[in-house]
Amino acid sequence: MRKVYLIILFIPLLFSCTPDKYDLIILNGEVYDGMGNDPTQVDLAISDGKIVGIGDFDEDQGIEVIDAKDQAVTPGFIDMHVHLEPLLEMPLAESHARQGVTFALGGPDGSSPWPFIPYLDSLDQTPLGINVGYLIGHNSIRNEVIGLEDRAPTNEELAQMMAFVKEGMAAGAFGISTGLKYLPGTFAELDEIIALARTSSAEGGIYTSHLREEGIGLLEAVDEAIQIGKEAAIPIVLTHHKAIGVKMWGASNKTLAMVDSARALGIDVMMDQYPYAASHTGISVLIPSWAREGGNFAERVKNQVLYDSIKSGIIWNILNDRGGSDLRRIQFSRVEWMPELEGKTLHDWIVMEGKEPTVDIGAEYVIQAQLNGGTGTIYHAMDEADVENIMRHPMTMIGSDGRLSRPGDGHPHPRAYGTFPRVLGYYVREKKVLELKEAIYKMTGLPAQRLGLQERGTIQIGNMADLVVFDPKSILDKSTFENPHQYPEGIDFVIINGEKVVDQGKFLGKTPGKLIRKSKLD
Structure with missing residues (x-):
């Protein structure tokens, strides 16, 4: 009787919360939940920036309506590796928003804004086109404390670096990144990195690494990253994982086996990757x-x-x-x-x-x-076979490694404009390297799990309405190495926090994005 009584109380409450009209209704789409499941044809109702209904709705129930017939409706794409340095100059982040990216993780390769905390505070006051979050960079911290000197830190200097990591985590960093190929990170020994990774781990952070070597020395560098993950008890990401140089082509077979072996031992190793055979x-x-x-x-x-x-x-x-x-x-x-x-x-x-x-x-x-x-x-020093091999691995996420770009400014790597459409158009539809639902998972649910983004990355009632509507039959990157300043095709709608930023392929210049701090998610 008690269960029946509770249900009777809940039913009027449910109906009393139903608005006269939802802010936005998305009808007739093939909805991919972001968890790797097959799509279902259902409608979505959005109000107050959130997904509030999944089921059957009518046009007259929405203030705005999107007819997504023959379109894929997915969670917004999460870019695990973005160079957001121009963000204050390009706060709309159009080159990423037009790809369907609704959350971008900055501060990769050991380089983050500095001073870190004042910069994050400034973003709270900046209208943004997409959601952003940050890692705190080991290179930035080491440069502040030691400069570009090739030596180990003193006990006092290591304590200062650890304090910077702890302060950054408390301010909302998602973890720590290293760029061990670059100065001054390349001068850091293993013990230093483990100590800083432990500090991040203690605050619930992750560790992402531009490996010490990605050509000759790659296998030793992967082993070093795995050891850091083990000793620091921290989830790790081998960022923009690749095999560089003709002599290392085919080495992905070995590095992926190393990842599998480490995971079998309980070491939480993942990777991100951009879908090109050239680095930048x-x-x-x-x-x-x-x-x-x-x-x-x-x-x-x-x-x-x-x-x-x-x-x-x-x-x-x-x-x-x-x-x-x-x-x-x-x-x-x-x-x-x-x-x-x-x-x-x-x-x-x-x-x-x-x-x-x-x-x-x-x-x-x-x-x-x-x-x-x-x-x-x-x-242009990578092999396409390695790119596809890494992409297929179940623990590989997608990260552009792209820098925010605008037409006419330099000659960027095409990943700045085309990463996510390239995976969905070229590698899914044309080359069939991945199934569509699998590729979407690698762009949405999987990175959301890695970052602890509990209200993003999947389509569920109560989640934030970060969504993409695209045509699986026509989505394609247009940016090339010869002519990079080209936006992709086939992405009709991009919705961030419930607000359209791309409408029928047109960029609206809206600013619904915000800084997301990891510390506020816990």
Whole structure:
């Protein structure tokens, strides 16, 4: 009798909460819940920024109505790796919103805004086009405490770095990121990283790592990350996981086996990935780290002995690592001191200067580029088979590694405009590497679980209404390495916190996004 009594009390309460009209109704769509299940044809009702109904609704029940017939309706895409540095200049984040991204995780590769807490506070006052969250960067912290010195921290310095991590976590960071390929992170030994990862773990954070090496040395770098996860008892993400350089093509078979073995031992290892066979970073990645220690590169190259050693290291990297054994594989994306190089290759530059494009000359031009202020650089040095292999792994999420971009500004990697549509159009529909429901899970429910985003990433009553409506038959990235400033096709609606930011393919310039702090989720 008590159960019946409770049901009788609940029924009038349920009906009393039903509004006269919902803010938005999405009708007739194929709804993917973000948990990897088959789609169902149901309608969604949205009010006050949340999903408040799933079932059958009529047009007259909504203030606004979207007819999603023959369209996929999915949770908003969660980008696990975004360079949000231009966010205050581009708060609408159009290049990401048009891809269907409703939450972007910034602060990757060991680099986060600094000072961290004042920056987050400033975002609370900034109208944003998408939701954002942040990791706190190990490189940023180490640079603040030690600078670019190649040495271990003192006990006092390590304590200060740990304090910075703890303060960042309390302010809302989702965890700590490292960039062990970059200065000054490359100077950090294992014990230092474990200590900082433990601090993040104690506050419920995760650990994401740009590995120490992604070419020769990749397997040892994966092993190091797994050891950090084990010793610090922290969930880890091998971010933008890849195998760089011709000599490492095929190594994903081994790295994925290492991930599986670690998970079998209870170590919580996952990965994120962008769907391209080319990476992007600075020209300095071709230069030995020791040559840039302390910021004294310009002085070192004046010494002929050091110059020759630096040049030899660059030649090795061109032949064995990101250079891909070919100067044509090194493409410039941003060259502030010589914009006419943007989109061209190191081979092109040398030819423009009237010289023979040899690897030896290429190394000299890398030194010149660094002395001029560096460049943003695309490295075409990965194998498509590794890309597909990593993508298929059940613990791989999608992360663009893209920088917020706008048309006409530099020559960015196409991932800045096309990551998520490329997975859904090229790798799902055309190449059939993944099923559609699987790809959506890797973009929504799986990353939401990793980050603890309990009200996002899945379609459930009570969740925030972060949603994408797209045509599975036509969605496709348009951005290319030759012509990157192109928005994707096939995404008709993007809804963030219940408000449309893309309407019938048109970007509205709305600002419903907000900073999401991990500390507020617990």
